[in-house]
Amino acid sequence: MRTLLDKAAYALTWPFFAWLGGIALTLAPHGFYFPAYVYAGKTLLCAGLLLLFRPWRFAPCFRRRGDVALGLLVGLAVYVLWALPESTPWPAVTEWYRRWLVMFPGALPDYSASWCYAWGHSPTLALLKLAGSAFVIAPIEEFFFRGFLMRWLTQRDWQALPLHAVGRNAFWATALVFAFEHDRYVGGLLAGLAYGALATRTGSLRAPIVAHVATNLLLGLHVLLRGAYHFW
Numbered sequence: 001m002r003t004l005l006d007k008a009a010y011a012l013t014w015p016f017f018a019w020l021g022g023i024a025l026t027l028a029p030h031g032f033y034f035p036a037y038v039y040a041g042k043t044l045l046c047a048g049l050l051l052l053f054r055p056w057r058f059a060p061c062f063r064r065r066g067d068v069a070l071g072l073l074v075g076l077a078v079y080v081l082w083a084l085p086e087s088t089p090w091p092a093v094t095e096w097y098r099r100w101l102v103m104f105p106g107a108l109p110d111y112s113a114s115w116c117y118a119w120g121h122s123p124t125l126a127l128l129k130l131a132g133s134a135f136v137i138a139p140i141e142e143f144f145f146r147g148f149l150m151r152w153l154t155q156r157d158w159q160a161l162p163l164h165a166v167g168r169n170a171f172w173a174t175a176l177v178f179a180f181e182h183d184r185y186v187g188g189l190l191a192g193l194a195y196g197a198l199a200t201r202t203g204s205l206r207a208p209i210v211a212h213v214a215t216n217l218l219l220g221l222h223v224l225l226r227g228a229y230h231f232w
Contacts, residue, residue: 008058008159009148015049016144018042019137026113036116036125043132046140059147060163061205071207074194075214082187082215083222086230101186109183111230118229126224129232134217141178142209145192146199150174164203171196191215 022042026035085097095108102109115121117129151158153170175192182188195208223231 011053011055011058012143012148014053015046015055015140018049019046019140033116035113036122036129039132040125040128043128043136047136050136050140055143055147058159059143059205060203063206064202064204067202067204067207068210071198071210072214074198075211076218078191078194078211078215079218081190082184082219083231087228101184103183103185114229114232117232119224130220130224133220134213138212138216139209142195142205142212145174145178146196146208147205149177150196150199162203163199166200171200
């Protein structure tokens with residue numbers, strides 16, 4: 001049993017920690033394209049880790065009728081909540097939102113590094129960013145936050161715990177950790193609550209994974225079609 005739990009923990013957490021390692025590499029000042037190359041590298045690395053560890057073996061991912069449709073609906077709603085405050089025709093609204101509801105509160109964020117993903121600079125890096133955000137980190141985060149952390153915070157014998165039995169404190173703590181993993185922490189909190197509610201309601205990660213992939217894919221297409229690279 002202990003060996004099985006270890007295998008499950010490794011499978012659900014290591015791809016996420018590898019992704020965090022890539023984020024850490026971009027915290028120090030570097031050249032213009034450095035963050036994009038790191039993102040491309042961690043996308044390929046973490047996609048490989050997903051295939052290697054196959055975390056879906058250790059998390060409830062069974063199919064329920066209507067899960068995909070529900071996930072797509074929630075994913076669309078989260079995308080709107082995420083993009084709308086910075087897509088209004090009122091610059092004052094956008095500035096207030098960025099100053100107070102994006103880390104760090106009180107100061108306007110610097111989005112200059114995001115332009116390294118611009119389609120005109122490198123379509124390959126832009127496509128890898130889109131693929132990584134939608135099809136790699138989205139399922140990785142769901143396996144870690146909803147598949148592992150939310151259950152582990154409820155009880156240490158976490159793999160025996162069905163998602164619908166997750167504790168309230170663990171649910172909120174997981175959503176808060178998820179929120180502050182993102183610079184748009186208010187949007188991150190709402191997204192974390194939505195994905196967590198999907199997991200506990202359906203008892204499966206299928207719907208939250210679909211929702212998370214849909215959110216990130218829609219946001220990525222929004223970025224590329226509107227040139228809104230500050231979201232990346």
